[in-house]
Amino acid sequence: MKIRAAVLTSSPVAAPFATSRPLEIRELDLDPPGPKEVLVRIGAAGLCHSDLSVINGNRPRPVPMVLGHEAAGTVVQVGSAVRDLTPGNRVVMTFQPTCGACLPCAEGRPALCIPGAEANGKGALMGDAMRLHDGGRNVHHHCGVSAYADHAVVSRHSVVRVDADDIPFAELALFGCAVQTGVGAVLNTCRVQPGQSVAIVGLGGVGLAALLGAVAAGATEIVAIDLSDDKLALARDLGATRTYDAAEADLAGRIRSDTGGGVDHAIELAGAVPAFQLAYAITRRGGQTVTAGLAAPTAEFRIPAVNVVADERTVKGSYMGSCVPQRDIPRFIRMYRAGQLPVNRLLTHTLTLEQINEGFDLLDQGHAIRQVVLFD
Structure with a gap:
């Protein structure tokens, strides 16, 4: 399918980003999900220093790449081996995919998953899959998510299903990184x-x-x-x-x-x-x-x-806050509903995809706390 995405074509890129325009809005090809993957329509995606550090070169990553690792959206399609998600489910993305079998995963420390970290370093999904393409050329994934796009294909282990139809995507996205x-x-x-x-x-x-x-x-x-x-x-x-x-x-x-x-x-x-x-x-x-x-x-x-x-x-x-995402993201959402974590107070700006470079200037200059790109 065709999607619209913000693509980082080179790194490092110097500020001001409104002038240097490190993120280009392009039409990309997105493959359908593999057996253990899901297709998600992105509702909102946050701007984080972890994304900024790829743009300015502090954390080198392969390019071209679609950034964005803090997001929430709706499941559109599931792979043939996915049994616990269905289209229409709301999900929060988590930026460390997990294999469930390596030693850290077995110890209950999925944030330290070894294959997940290796995949993130390569700019690929779990199993080295590459689902983003630009004119036949692969485009890398960021943290297994690549949420600065209207749709994303991710590992099943990069999303957490949440019963949160009452929470706006702009707030729900923050649970994927800032809150975790x-x-x-x-x-x-x-x-x-x-x-x-x-x-x-x-x-x-x-x-x-x-x-x-x-x-x-x-x-x-x-x-x-x-x-x-x-x-x-x-x-x-x-x-x-x-x-x-x-x-x-x-x-x-x-x-x-x-x-x-x-x-x-x-x-x-x-x-x-x-x-x-x-x-x-x-x-x-x-x-x-x-x-x-x-x-x-x-x-x-x-x-x-x-x-x-x-x-x-x-x-x-x-x-990742030493979190177990399947346990902690729903727990933190319950705390939010109970008034114990007023996460909505952290949201300072909402942006369109076309405003994303200006948003990173605000982040770089310390003029924003949490900004999100809205798709829905």
């Missing part, structure tokens, strides 16, 4: 307990989702740190008890003083080493520092080894 990654980092990776203290470094869509998770977890001290006054104001409105400008001199010392020696959990979500260093510096003795931000592959983080021992410190990574 941010809320999951708090609830799954950190396992924040009521009464504990949490710091969030970096208040983009994922960071503010983590803040919502900290509120839902019952944290009594929630520290929010960013360079944007507008984002700090929103953080206060969403439940932060202390906010700080990241550019402030001796910020780590001030936060340690204000919090009585540091926080129980500090979560870095800016994707930058200085933010990670700050998160580590404001974690108390015996506390936990978690990073869920994707820094450039060449970035390195150094810590004094003696502190890890003498302070019994924990430093952890969190990918």
